[in-house]
Amino acid sequence: MNILETKELKKIYGSGETAVHALDGVDFTVQKGEFVAIVGMSGSGKSTLLHMLGGLDRPTSGSVTVDRKDIFSLKDEALTIFRRRKIGFVFQNYNLVPVLNVYENIVLPIELDGNVPDKAYLDSIIDTLGLQSKLQNLPNNLSGGQQQRVAIARALAAKPAIILADEPTGNLDSKTSQDVLGLLKVTSQKFSQTIVMITHNEEIAQLADRIIRIEDGKIVGGGQHD
Numbered sequence: 001m002n003i004l005e006t007k008e009l010k011k012i013y014g015s016g017e018t019a020v021h022a023l024d025g026v027d028f029t030v031q032k033g034e035f036v037a038i039v040g041m042s043g044s045g046k047s048t049l050l051h052m053l054g055g056l057d058r059p060t061s062g063s064v065t066v067d068r069k070d071i072f073s074l075k076d077e078a079l080t081i082f083r084r085r086k087i088g089f090v091f092q093n094y095n096l097v098p099v100l101n102v103y104e105n106i107v108l109p110i111e112l113d114g115n116v117p118d119k120a121y122l123d124s125i126i127d128t129l130g131l132q133s134k135l136q137n138l139p140n141n142l143s144g145g146q147q148q149r150v151a152i153a154r155a156l157a158a159k160p161a162i163i164l165a166d167e168p169t170g171n172l173d174s175k176t177s178q179d180v181l182g183l184l185k186v187t188s189q190k191f192s193q194t195i196v197m198i199t200h201n202e203e204i205a206q207l208a209d210r211i212i213r214i215e216d217g218k219i220v221g222g223g224q225h226d
């Protein structure tokens with residue numbers, strides 16, 4: 001079953017002579033439970049694509065279907081709720097809330113949805129990501145790699161059906177990167193999650209089930225599963 005599907009997805013920033021065609025007709029599908037890596041040069045449209053998949057920004061044209069639902073047919077409020085329940089997003093720039101400590105940041109998506117955290121599960125994530133001693137810290141007292149690990153913990157906390165991760169290991173050393181990938185793989189198998197991950201790192205990309213290659217806003221390889 002396809003959990004994610006894009007059709008003729010286009011995103012144009014600006015207009016006239018300065019218009020940027022960040023996505024130029026993207027068609028691809030992801031099956032439930034698949035772990036897909038997206039690779040491509042800087043500026044090729046990877047983050048733009050991930051933002052559209054997560055309903056964070058509306059496309060210029062085309063569609064994104066998540067679990068058979070055309071997400072951009074939803075009004076903003078419904079889209080926000082849908083995103084909160086279905087999707088865990090790891091942002092390229094982390095997007096942690098500066099006035100909340102590490103623990104509060106991690107449980108924020110759960111609490112926004114009026115739920116209670118699964119303590120044992122949360123402890124195991126925090127432990128694997130090595131964040132126990134930092135739970136009371138504010139984000140600006142953390143290193144880049146530590147903030148990245150908090151962003152990963154937050155994305156996993158609510159056990160979302162889909163994890164969209166933008167360079168989740170971009171600021172981590174190779175040992176920590178392997179640990180994070182291991183955690184993503186184990187939790188995704190345990191909870192039948194689907195992962196779409198952007199990376200610059202070919203070694204990390206090779207750990208995925210499939211590699212989608214993007215160039216100048218177009219898919220040039222790996223768009224469909226076997």
Ligand SMILES: Nc1ncnc2c1ncn2[C@@H]1O[C@H](COP(=O)(O)OP(=O)(O)OP(=O)(O)O)[C@@H](O)[C@H]1O
Pocket residue numbers: 013014020021022040041042043044045046047048049092
């Ligand atoms: N908000 C925006 N306004 C105008 N142009 C934008 C905006 N966001 C992205 N772009 C442009 O769209 C293109 C694709 O950007 P995008 O951020 O998706 O690239 P990327 O593949 O994620 O790059 P990187 O690997 O450096 O993160 C680039 O040319 C970028 O300058």
Ligand SMILES: [Mg+2]
Pocket residue numbers: 046047048092166
């Ligand atoms: Mg990017």
